[in-house]
Amino acid sequence: MKPVREFVAERLAVQHCAELLRSSQAEFDLAAASADLVSELALVLPARLEALLLGPRIMVSDWPVEGSTAGALAASWSAPSIHYMITLAPGLPRFVVSFDNALALALTDRLFGGAGDVPNDVPKALPQSAALAVERLVRSLAAALGPLCGISGDDTAIARHAVFHRLGAFKRNTRCLHWSMTIEQQDSDPWNLSVAVDEEGLRALLEQRAAGGPAKSASYSPDPHAAAFGTIPLALSAIVAELHLPLARLAELKPGSTIPFAPRREVPLLVGGQIFATGTVGTLDERVALRLGRIS
Numbered sequence: 001m002k003p004v005r006e007f008v009a010e011r012l013a014v015q016h017c018a019e020l021l022r023s024s025q026a027e028f029d030l031a032a033a034s035a036d037l038v039s040e041l042a043l044v045l046p047a048r049l050e051a052l053l054l055g056p057r058i059m060v061s062d063w064p065v066e067g068s069t070a071g072a073l074a075a076s077w078s079a080p081s082i083h084y085m086i087t088l089a090p091g092l093p094r095f096v097v098s099f100d101n102a103l104a105l106a107l108t109d110r111l112f113g114g115a116g117d118v119p120n121d122v123p124k125a126l127p128q129s130a131a132l133a134v135e136r137l138v139r140s141l142a143a144a145l146g147p148l149c150g151i152s153g154d155d156t157a158i159a160r161h162a163v164f165h166r167l168g169a170f171k172r173n174t175r176c177l178h179w180s181m182t183i184e185q186q187d188s189d190p191w192n193l194s195v196a197v198d199e200e201g202l203r204a205l206l207e208q209r210a211a212g213g214p215a216k217s218a219s220y221s222p223d224p225h226a227a228a229f230g231t232i233p234l235a236l237s238a239i240v241a242e243l244h245l246p247l248a249r250l251a252e253l254k255p256g257s258t259i260p261f262a263p264r265r266e267v268p269l270l271v272g273g274q275i276f277a278t279g280t281v282g283t284l285d286e287r288v289a290l291r292l293g294r295i296s
Contacts, residue, residue, distance in 0.1 A: 030199075031065070033206040038062045038179050040148050041141075048140040049183070052111060056186035063180040069284065070170035073178055073196055077164065080124040082131060084138040085167045087157040088146050093201025094169045095145065097138050098194040101126055107191065108133040116188055125162055135160065141193075150209050173284075175199040237270045238290055240281060266293070 039062055046058040068076070082104050086095040099107070102122045108130040110116040126134075135158060142156045161167045170176060178196035241261040253259075267290060269277040279292040 028203075028207050028210065030203050030206065033210060034065045034177055034202060037148055037206065038065055038181075041144060042181060044148070045141060045144045045181070045183075048144045049137070052136055052140060053183075053185060055188070059184045061182045061184070063182070065177050065179045067175060067177050067199060069172065070165070070174045070176050070196075071172040072284075073176055074164040077194060080122065080162065081164070082126050082134065083161055083164050083167055084135060085159045085161075085169045086138065086142045086145070087159075088142065088149060088151045089155045092149070092151070093198045093205055095142075096164070096167065096169050096196045097141060098164070098196070099134060103191050103193075104130055104134045106189075107137065110188070111136065116191075131160060137193075141195075149205055170196075170198055177202055234271055238267050238279075239270070240264065240267055 042060040042062040045060045049058050049060075077098050077100075080101045082099050082101060084097045086097065088095070101124070104126055105122065106116040111133050138158060139156070142158065143154075146152075146154075146156065159167060165172065175198075176196045177199050178194060180192050180194050182190050182192050184190040240263050242264075243259065243261055245259075263281055265280070266278045267281055268275045269279060269290065269292070277292050277295045279290045279294075282289055282291055
């Protein structure tokens with residue numbers, strides 16, 4: 001008997017389930033997921049702040065989520081500032097909350113029942129009392145953020161430093177997502193706080209959240225074998241240009257000689273002599289950088 005290879009019934013079923021197929025094949029949208037997270041945070045944060053900022057109703061509005069390197073972010077945030085690193089649970093991405101010192105002093109005044117006046121002379125280093133007072137606000141934000149990230153319990157750890165990079169939250173070239181939030185209360189000046197998080201870590205956390213599961217520790221590399229091999233250093237090389245010189249010209253070269261060349265449009269990136277990616281040359285944080293366009 002000749003086998004039948006025309007799967008008519010299955011084909012009809014697929015046609016009727018086009019919507020299900022599209023939903024199952026939809027790629028995770030980090031921009032939309034992170035925007036949703038920030039919007040939800042703006043909705044639940046006022047209830048967390050009411051016990052600290054007594055008085056009229058508190059309203060929180062969020063700004064668009066943007067991306068940049070940690071180095072560029074540190075340069076763009078105003079100084080002098082105070083920065084708080086939030087670790088919701090071991091192995092999960094760290095969030096950094098930043099206030100400029102003038103705002104931190106005004107908030108401290110409000111927390112102690114004042115009007116939130118900003119002093120004329122803003123110190124470069126906050127007094128310990130102000131740093132601890134503002135940390136209470138940061139803990140309220142962490143308490144609102146934890147459940148949104150699927151964190152149960154309270155293993156939150158908070159560290160602070162006046163110098164952003166000394167917190168050790170991100171390496172200089174780490175790609176970060178960051179946004180600002182405006183907190184308003186009637187008869188008081190609005191104030192802003194800035195938040196940043198590692199993009200790769202947030203993606204892993206939000207993908208797990210979208211799948212309906214609890215947040216997993218060590219979400220950067222859930223495979224223990226991948227984590228072990230991930231620390232092995234590899235030498236990478238990028239061929240920016242190739243030159244062809246006559247032997248006579250090569251013999252004439254000496255210190256100070258100039259060799260003009262045009263960089264490639266597509267620069268190959270090699271590991272062990274094998275090309276695994278190509279990109280274009282540009283600058284990042286005043287250094288030469290390679291933006292990857294294709295990975296083999």
